[in-house]
Amino acid sequence: MSEKLVDFPYGPLDKYRSTASFDWKQMKLLMKPEGLLSFEQRLHEEFRKHPLLYNYELETPPLAEQRRITAKKLVILEHVVNKLTNGNGFTPLEYLSFVENVFALDASLGIKYTTTFDLFPNVLRVMGTQRHVELMTRALRGDIYGCVCYSEIAYGSDEEEMRTTATYDARRKQFILDTPDFKSAKSYVSLGKTAHYGVVYAHLILPSGERKGLHAFLVELHDANLKPRPGVIVGDMGEKAGLNGVDHSFIRFNTYPVPRESLLNRIADVTEDGRYIEHQNTVDAPLVQHCVFTIPKMRVANVANTYLLNAVTIALRYAGVRRQFAPSDKEEEVCIIEYQTHQYRLLPYLAVTYALKFFTRHVQSVINSGEKKMIADLGELRAISSGAKAIASWFARDGIQECREACGGHGYLRATGIGELRASNDFNCTVEGDNYEELLQTSDWLLSLWSTVLKGKRLPQTLMNSVEFLNNSQEILQEKFVVDGKDGVLCPKRILHTYKWLVCYMMKSTYDKYQRLLNGNSHAYARSESQIFYSKTLATAYIHHLVLETMWKRIADTPEGPLRTVLVKLFQLLGCWMLEQHMSKLHIGGYIVGPEPVTMLQNSVLKLCKELKSEAIGLVDAVACPDFMLNSILGNSDGEVYKHLQAAIYQHPAAFSRPSWWQEVTDRLSLNAKL
């Protein structure tokens, strides 16, 4: 297989490409097992056949045009998918890789695709019944477009407070959807302007006036010609900080009647005469949770990492070419990748991208391995997906910004692509739940386990096995930091131990803090007042540990050799680097005493950075997306930064012409007189 991989063109990057101790093709194979790699190659071939998919406009087009292009791309993408899968669908790992590639190509397109062909039909699948199958099938075929309407303008996180209602009228056998005011309009509905149908969450009200809480309804929004149905008011929310290829809408219902069958009735139903019945088989509730919450959150984590990888690719390739300062008059200027500061700024994020790739793939295969069992462990999966989405989107946020700055002035050009990556990822910090709230989900679950631990009982085994070590927390908490490793670099075992200690310690101290706060107060109060410095750190440490442990298992499966060696270094770098943010806790908890451990950790980070500098371009090559998809003047694999920069600038029709608005300047005096 690796012979099918084409070598990179000769050029300015050769210097750092040739210093890699491993074969990038082998690494690529390790990161993407053979079947997946050839799948991806076919995908890229298909992409390539449709230039519109990767056409890069020199100037941001007007809003409507951006949306038009993305709508068109969606049709093309559907075609590509059909061609690739012959209508048979993807395997789960293929789908993961497909989604990564679509988001790497165009973030707005990614959102349009996943909403249309994944989120919407999936909601129907898990919340609907036989009577919704037909629409689901049409949605999967792309014959109708759908959207999900949950959040309201003034009410987002707390479902109790939402105010859209669906009142059952037994005479007409209809629900009447109603939005009392603008504040309760459904908001940020992705694709709201172009969806024929929407899954609308509304408070179900029985003819008796009794309220049954939030339920989901499958509702026609637009006719086949995309005119809104009478009673449905759809407004575009306008330009956003990013993702402008997607329309986000608000939707109001003006006593809009929908058939009784609109209710997605897997869990509960309303009879014709208006009685509310709950179905016995509530095993489905967790499945809904899983499909509607867990999977989208893991996707956000993966997408965030995809953006980060693009940014890191751009910044590291630029760093291997850009020169600044000569050590002496006689020497050539040095590539900025040589500077310790620059290594320190970028290489840890490269390690993040590798680790999160292992991680998201691992979670995906565990999910595949058994939906049934998984449902039982939904608590764990929810905790992991919430935490991973928060941690990954924040890594991407900080890493992309670091890459932007690491590209200096050129990084500020739109054609670099980093600004757009930042804007796209920004959304990930908020969507599917604000990151702070997500971390609370994670810590809630963890804290719920601690009482079991305190009682001396064993925790039940979980699917991801992420908390088993808590059973040994008593011993773990006795441990102290040991300087452990060779060449002044902390050894992987010690790194993992440190995180285990940290999680146990944060469990204990967060639990204690919570209990102290509870004293006479509400749970909401205790939860809220223990987030900063406690539960947030706990959730973060838990995800850090799990990511590292997953990576370590993958490394342990890798035979000794150059690949393994470099992966171990990435692992160590990530492990030591993330510990920096936990240093205070390590001190307070007494795991670390005196200055030596800190110095040891810091030295480890810098030493690993220096060693990985020579591997960096190879590591990027092994995971970067193709140039035509990356579409960045600074990130091309040929390293010809200045040629691409020049081409991009020269191409613009107005580059060399006098500004069209020159008279605003030359007329200044006469204008001035008129004021």
Place this chain on the structure above:
Amino acid sequence: MSEKLVDFPYGPLDKYRSTASFDWKQMKLLMKPEGLLSFEQRLHEEFRKHPLLYNYELETPPLAEQRRITAKKLVILEHVVNKLTNGNGFTPLEYLSFVENVFALDASLGIKYTTTFDLFPNVLRVMGTQRHVELMTRALRGDIYGCVCYSEIAYGSDEEEMRTTATYDARRKQFILDTPDFKSAKSYVSLGKTAHYGVVYAHLILPSGERKGLHAFLVELHDANLKPRPGVIVGDMGEKAGLNGVDHSFIRFNTYPVPRESLLNRIADVTEDGRYIEHQNTVDAPLVQHCVFTIPKMRVANVANTYLLNAVTIALRYAGVRRQFAPSDKEEEVCIIEYQTHQYRLLPYLAVTYALKFFTRHVQSVINSGEKKMIADLGELRAISSGAKAIASWFARDGIQECREACGGHGYLRATGIGELRASNDFNCTVEGDNYEELLQTSDWLLSLWSTVLKGKRLPQTLMNSVEFLNNSQEILQEKFVVDGKDGVLCPKRILHTYKWLVCYMMKSTYDKYQRLLNGNSHAYARSESQIFYSKTLATAYIHHLVLETMWKRIADTPEGPLRTVLVKLFQLLGCWMLEQHMSKLHIGGYIVGPEPVTMLQNSVLKLCKELKSEAIGLVDAVACPDFMLNSILGNSDGEVYKHLQAAIYQHPAAFSRPSWWQEVTDRLSLNAKL
């Protein structure tokens, strides 16, 4: 005066407005002494008269249109200035306030104004001589526009490496400017497309071939009708991540002859027959440095803080209105400002904006107080301005992002304005020197003092008095953390002491590290390898300390009373919060032992946050810019978030219409068939 200040309209923000323990008008007067306040009010009145200045387009206009509008705004602004000053110019503090206001209104306009009316003529003033006065006068009158061309496409930070040349031709008495290739084109020239003249830095080459290093030349670029002069090639660099109202260009010279008198010859000149003469009176060199480097850097710091203040205004006002989650079924939902996490995320940045306002104003008045003396202390001022620009732009970077996320989904709308603040500030991290490089400037100077200290000599007094305490470093380094304060909050004196200890400790340890690295290696190497964990922390701590000390002095001048009380709390919050990032060093250096001090610091932060929650809206009101300038749907002083949101969305002509590109969707099947 304070009676001239208009009360804010009644509305949803009343609740948190009324909890302030102080009178916001009094605070406004404290922050802006009377003369300045009335100046600012007149400025706002003038702004208001010109609706174009604060017209907010619902959609980002095309690039050329953005630039056209900004060009027009510049003319209006010039008119406003003339009206305000009667052509007599601003006082320095008025100018500072003017610049803040212009950048708060429109970042691109700020750059256009300061380049045209400040940077360009100032360069002529300090580097030119009598023969350049006429152009300078015309520039100050706005009759010609100018720009400064320094960086080159492939060469930025190292002037030795720049490749634009100016070769003297004694026969024709001309310099011939030449750009060998695209890589050495002058890049990112602000206003390059509309400047009649540019100050161009080029390597001066004598007829003998002898090279004399980089010199500045005043060169005509465009004629009065904005056509480039033959031999000058100007290209627009295209769209950027932000600041698109300004054109940034690259400029190439194709053996372009300019008169001998073009040389800005304050420091050195070339005689008609081609001899190079250096002027004796080199006292001017520091002045050049000062005007060309120090002042612009302090301006960047101030502008960054202005953006941050806008973001904090938006996020805090939103937090005082947005409700999420009710503690129990019976209670109303709680405003998000009530959540500890939310307070912790936002209030420290509010403290930053106050502290940096005191700080930038103080530096400005010290500069005013004596240019002569200042020149002698240029080392200190350079260190401060470089460091302040880095620290302020990074505070703004992180704070603006925090505000973006703190506004949840609505924060992602363009009409919120936060995305644009982020994009505008991003530039501040790079311009006038990348932040990492700037911090090296700061630490270089600091380290140069340490040898004096080590020799037991007293440091000479400096203008800003920023390093005097280093004379007592021996005693300071003996100190240990003392839990010192009441109500569990660290007292201001202890906070200042802690920073003093930290600076001394970082001086010592960075110096030692540097010396160890030097051992046989070059200075460049030692400097580079001691940045992370050492000199960067040193420079940061030094600026943190100075900012705090300046704030403290201002507080000490404030009479006892509600204003002082709340300022002290802001001071303490900032001091304790910034210490979090230095915790590791406090441990390693032995200043802090055991867990108590950390807990004490963390409790201080949270306690202060809780107390300042009730003051937050008042504090914002006292420093926020007027609504018409802030131009954010979430940040209006009336707190009517949802009304403004609705208005902004409903106004868009396409809000309710079917998308213009609806057929891309409905034609899907036929399109699909064609593929």
